[in-house]
Amino acid sequence: MPKLGMEPIRKAALVKATIAEIGQAGSLDVTVGQIARRAGMSSALAHHYFGGKEAMFLAAMRHVLTIYAAEVRGALILADGPEARLNAIIVGSFAPRNFRREVIGAWLNFYVLALTVPAAGRLLAIYQRRLRSNLLHCLRPMVGARAPVLADGLAALIDGVYLREALKPGAPDAAAAVAQVRADLAAHLALRT
Amino acid sequence: MPKLGMEPIRKAALVKATIAEIGQAGSLDVTVGQIARRAGMSSALAHHYFGGKEAMFLAAMRHVLTIYAAEVRGALILADGPEARLNAIIVGSFAPRNFRREVIGAWLNFYVLALTVPAAGRLLAIYQRRLRSNLLHCLRPMVGARAPVLADGLAALIDGVYLREALKPGAPDAAAAVAQVRADLAAHLALRT
DNA sequence: TTTTTTGTTGATTGACGAGTCAATAAACTT
DNA sequence: AAGTTTATTGACTCGTCAATCAACAAAAAA
Secondary structure, X not given: OOOOOHHHHHHHHHHHHHHHHHHHHXXXXXXXXXXXXXXXOOHHHHHHHHOOHHHHHHHHHHHHHHHHHHHHHHHHHOOOOHHHHHHHHHHHHOOOOOOOHHHHHHHHHHHHHHHHOHHHHHHHHHHHHHHHXXXXXXXXXXXXXXXXXXXXXXXXXXXXXXHHHHHOOOOOOHHHHHHHHHHHHHHHHHOOO | OOOOOHHHHHHHHHXXXXXXXXXXXXXXXXXXXXXXXXXXXXXXXXXXXXXXXXXXXXXXXXXXXXXXXXXXXXXXHOOOOHHHHHHHHHHHHOOOXXXXXXXXXXXXXXXHHHHHOHHHHHHHHHXXXXXXXXXXXHHHHHHHHHHHHHHHHHHHHHHHHHXXXXXXXXXXXXXXXXXXXXXXXXXXXXXXX
16 A cells, blocks of 8 residues: 655654664664664665665764754754853753764764764764864854864863763763763863963 | 694784774674684684684773773873872873774774673773772862862763774874863863862 | 694584565556 | 556575584693
């Protein structure tokens, strides 16, 4: 009973299932069959729509990154002034939509994927550049010449906090993560010059 | 031509080859055959000595962590006073022996392994606890009650810097990494109480 | 010198998984 | 009504790889 216009629905379901499966397994070693089953279809159909496993992984990664970007962008529009914008970036980075067990696990695995698959590397590079640029933009009027180093530091710290959260058992604690980054930022801002 | 006492030699060669292979491939998806070939023996022999692939991975991980710990410990004995000890930990963390392309790549992959293999998780937890405890010990007399948060932040930052280095193309820059962490630390220390 | 221990490998097994294909069916087009 | 496009899957191919085995070699122990 083929209803038409299934393609976007099935693709979305597969992307979601890919993230969930990778996140839950904690590994890229998930079979197309597993993903397809979770998305409620045959593995053949998954191949039909995506052409291959790698394309599915890339789509999933793109999705995670897109959600993240949207989250930050959404927080940014409401923010007025450098301090508020900086805060928005931090809060957005740990927004509940991204900062969930499965997504964090998938995130870490995508980092590893970027080591092997050039397209994945490019995706990640875009995210990193955007984050850095966002931070820099806020920091420049606040700390001047110290902005670049601070931006790099904050970006690394955010990644590090994600990493630690991925390994820690139990539910992720977004509030603690935000507090951690804020504390670091506060120390730098308290410095004169 | 079986010379006796091969076991430790072959095991060491396999561990080294495992790290190199994972680091170079950027993935845990390396075959026992590849590792064994790099170590100059048959895959059957690798199985003979380690019993299985997972055991080889764990031994490799243990080795990386051991080298790291030795590096930090070595730097610590020469250090006198909290500030110097803190500095030793940072410098030791980015010592050339660990902070090399292949090793960093392997490191990241071991983090992912820890998500799947409980024994790997335990190994990593030990490293994390030790790092935190080392940092805390130095920081307590320097910043008092702020020590715990600062220690967590520094630990996360170090991991984050590693992560970024793993993804960045080109040779790792230990000096820049150290400077990055030091800059963060300096900001926190400049704060009164 | 016979036996045991240690070292070593080529060949094989057995499982699993990505990707393809042929076939079926329901919708849309002409 | 005939033809085309879209949806869908079970079955199959083909390759890969971890793990095992049987066999051989040499040193050490008996």
